[in-house]
Amino acid sequence: MATQFGDRIRELRTKQKMLLRHVASQLDVDTSIISKIERGDRQIKKEQIAVLAEILKADKEELLTLWLADQLYNVIEGEPMADEALKSVSKKIKREK
Amino acid sequence: MATQFGDRIRELRTKQKMLLRHVASQLDVDTSIISKIERGDRQIKKEQIAVLAEILKADKEELLTLWLADQLYNVIEGEPMADEALKSVSKKIKREK
DNA sequence: TTATATTTGCCAATATTTGTCAAGACAATA
DNA sequence: TATTGTCTTGACAAATATTGGCAAATATAA
Numbered sequence: 001m002a003t004q005f006g007d008r009i010r011e012l013r014t015k016q017k018m019l020l021r022h023v024a025s026q027l028d029v030d031t032s033i034i035s036k037i038e039r040g041d042r043q044i045k046k047e048q049i050a051v052l053a054e055i056l057k058a059d060k061e062e063l064l065t066l067w068l069a070d071q072l073y074n075v076i077e078g079e080p081m082a083d084e085a086l087k088s089v090s091k092k093i094k095r096e097k
Numbered sequence: 098m099a100t101q102f103g104d105r106i107r108e109l110r111t112k113q114k115m116l117l118r119h120v121a122s123q124l125d126v127d128t129s130i131i132s133k134i135e136r137g138d139r140q141i142k143k144e145q146i147a148v149l150a151e152i153l154k155a156d157k158e159e160l161l162t163l164w165l166a167d168q169l170y171n172v173i174e175g176e177p178m179a180d181e182a183l184k185s186v187s188k189k190i191k192r193e194k
Numbered sequence: 195t196t197a198t199a200t201t202t203g204c205c206a207a208t209a210t211t212t213g214t215c216a217a218g219a220c221a222a223t224a
Numbered sequence: 225t226a227t228t229g230t231c232t233t234g235a236c237a238a239a240t241a242t243t244g245g246c247a248a249a250t251a252t253a254a
Contacts, residue, residue: 004185064176065185068173068176068178068179069181069182069186072172072182072183072186073186075168075169075172076165079165086186088166089170089173090180093173093179
């Protein structure tokens with residue numbers, strides 16, 4: 001299962017003609033980790049997102065938003081009550097503002 | 098930090114004058130676990146929700162929805178991009194239907 | 195083919211989650 | 225005050241999940 005985050009960072013990387021190992025060495029992990037993250041096999045750790053954004057010269061907030069959306073999706077995937085739960089949370093954070 | 102789920106099941110339990118140990122023994126866990134779940138100190142396991150709904154004679158879907166909302170909230174709590182991420186996920190699940 | 199890039203499966207280390215137990219807080223009441 | 229029953233809390237161990245590295249397999253390009 002692909003992730004929005006993974007698809008996006010692969011797009012960013014390949015458009016800049018960077019190799020997995022370029023990203024990997026800067027993030028200080030094995031090449032295979034980046035491969036897995038891009039393909040949605042693994043989730044990147046939240047703290048790594050900002051670093052990755054720098055490496056890819058990408059907007060940190062954009063990547064974080066995509067990552068959050070993936071996390072949210074993991075929670076509600078396949079849940080019949082997903083819609084209700086999402087609405088409830090939306091209301092809650094609006095109240096908080 | 099209280100949870101919607103915890104608040105609700107405590108309400109259901111006390112209104113029926115059930116004790117923590119009544120629920121605990123039926124769920125086959127220690128009393129302290131139920132206490133913590135009600136107070137939001139711990140998350141209940143998803144598989145336990147249906148069982149708990151039976152114990153409390155509650156609507157399974159209602160409890161599951163509350164639980165999902167709590168999980169979603171955990172993901173986006175304190176995130177500036179929470180709103181965007183939520184919208185993105187809502188759209189995605191609508192497309193899926 | 196050869197060389198390079200990416201993917202995949204598996205492993206050990208680490209981190210997180212789960213439940214138990216024991217001690218303590220609290221309220222009701224004898 | 226002492227006792228009883230309920231609930232709460234923290235420390236701990238066991239079970240589970242996550243993480244990254246390695247090496248082999250597979251793709252891609254020249």
